[in-house]
Amino acid sequence: MNNKKKMSQPANRRHVVEVAAQLFLIGGYTYTSMDEVMRESKVSKSNIYYHFKSKDDLLFAVVEYWVKQYEGTLFYFLSQNEQTVEERIFAFLDSLCKGISERNYQGGCPFITLYIQCPEHAEQVKSRISRFFIELQPLIAKLFEQGIQKNEFRTTIQPEQAASLFITSMEGALMLAETRHDVSVIIETAHSFFNMLR
Template identity: 55%
Template sequence: MNNDNISHQGTPKSSKPSKPRSSSPRSSSPVNRTKAVEVAAQLFLQQGYAYVSMDEVVRVSGVSKSNIYYHFKNKEELLQAVVQFWIAQYESELYLLLSQRERGVEERMNSFLELLSAGIEHRNFKGTCPFVTLYMQAPESASLAKESISIFFRELVPMVEKLFQQGVERGEFRKGIEPGAVASLFVAALEGSLILAGTSRDLGIIEQSARTFCQMLR
């Protein structure tokens, strides 16, 4: 669940033609951008998007203000990068789960939920679902970030559907269930369990909800 060169001017003393110097600031390094995004991803969830300033991202990340503004014109652009960061984290884990066909589906689901639980605990139960949290906190002007989250959820259901289809093929779940409908219901149940886990500070709710869900499919 893990990116300033100052342009010099003047006449070269040597008669040899000098190599052109890059006018790009050191901020073009992907390391600075990645660091800023990773820090902002945690701050937005822990403190709330509206309460995190660009100056705080500068202070916590150790990336200079000029570097951050080189990559992000404003906080909304940084928010979009944060949303893409979380999407990449989740999708990489989900693709990995889908590829591990030698493992049971419920076992793979539990592994994924353990990762979610570890992240929630690390954030002290704040922002239990990064996508719902950021969607609710994002201003209306951050339409790109909101749309990215909407697309993520639309694409999430077919991925989960494949997982349940594998479960049917493996004999873990009974034949006759509709994997697509089951996937939609599971995502909704998961989001609900994440919210309840956050409000009650009880991670066991997430595992219990998933276990009960799978039992109903047998």
């Protein structure tokens, strides 16, 4: 009996984080109570607090969840060398657009949304989100390097600068998509960006 309970703990923790990840974006971190997380996840409050000492702890776990989602997808597309860089990035953006549509355009960029919503004292959360963007830039730069090597883009392009500009453009597009309830702005922005790289 005890072994079964122990085996179910990681699954329970994962499920609570996945549920909270959606609730915090859709309803807002401040307005989502631990009781709501309990109701939606169907995991007891005592079990939730077994894994998370506080709501802030759960928020940090949610940020880590989104980091793993994004990085896992990016690493996958980095490895798809048979596709062009443009094809890989658009495949990644398509997956983002799908998620935004499924959330009814709430929380276009999980990281910016959670950064804005997190309490002032949640320095660990803010630091993790900041580190995500710092680590994201070299991943995107590597893709642009591959594009230059394959003659997809102009050889005069600086991959690091292009990556920084691309991330900034995409964040703006994600915000516009959320306010307009239209993901096409993300795709259109990416098309315009790639036109400048050729």
